[in-house]
Amino acid sequence: MVDLPGFFADLVRCETRLYNALNDRLREGHGIVTSQFEFLRFLRDRPGARVADLAAEFAVGVGATSKGIDRLEKQGWVVRQPNPSDRRSSILALTPDGSKLVDEAETTFTEGLAALIGGTLDGSSASSAARAMAQLRSVLELNQIGTPTG
């Protein structure tokens, strides 16, 4: 039996501190923050993605996602291309600058994670923790839990 409130507290604190620390490194090295890195990486790995696809993946509102893309577009890292099969939406694509940025930032990100938690999360208990989080995530997504309004 697990102490759920305690587990939740640990989960949130870890997420907060890791996100903060990665923000520092990414901002310092590349002028972006973690949420932007995650957007760019998603666009690199899923060509043809639309705003709604990002919103669903990250469980944020569509409006906020649209504004996030505005900012990335303003920086010249992303472009909205007309979607031939549905003129309400746009296909999002990385520019060459955006591609270069995401690849460079990925090194910072991966090395940062290793430095931050590699030493702590390498035991055998770590694999089971990772498996538990992956399973929890898939259940939450399957049941649409915590999906924002709009």
Place this chain on the structure above:
Amino acid sequence: MVDLPGFFADLVRCETRLYNALNDRLREGHGIVTSQFEFLRFLRDRPGARVADLAAEFAVGVGATSKGIDRLEKQGWVVRQPNPSDRRSSILALTPDGSKLVDEAETTFTEGLAALIGGTLDGSSASSAARAMAQLRSVLELNQIGTPTG
């Protein structure tokens, strides 16, 4: 060996969706959100806490914490009491209304967590996951990782 980027992604997605879902329930039932519940619970469990104690616990800036207390004070749930041993700071205390609120909200919170993840996180692997997160948290806190500027 753990896929750290994948683990981090799962961690952040779980945290986002759980936080969103708990926000919905707490807002609906008590007119507060999860971060406010966490503040109130902390103040209940640590009498004599100051703004800086909250900021350290939750890894948020002191300024943001001060503003958060402003809002709770405006609702009549918290009071700033003069601190006899250091006039720069105040001792934070729950009002009777605040105490009542946090106890009621705790039921919603605990039951909500059980409904959201109790079914998924009750296996034996869950305990080791919980242990891993607790350990990671303590290491991050010990090393002051991700502690905001101010």
Place this chain on the structure above:
DNA sequence: TTACAGTATATGCCGTGGCATATACATCGG
């Protein structure tokens, strides 16, 4: 075709956090 319900995105208002700064107080060395 036209009307209508549904969908994808964009935009505005508001609340909230980060960060820098200001202010009040504390502490230490002389």
Place this chain on the structure above:
DNA sequence: CCGATGTATATGCCACGGCATATACTGTAA
């Protein structure tokens, strides 16, 4: 005690997300 430095908090400006709404478009059915 005095000045210098450090600490605790408050406040202002900015960036960002939620949510509601507006707009454009799609698909369906008559």
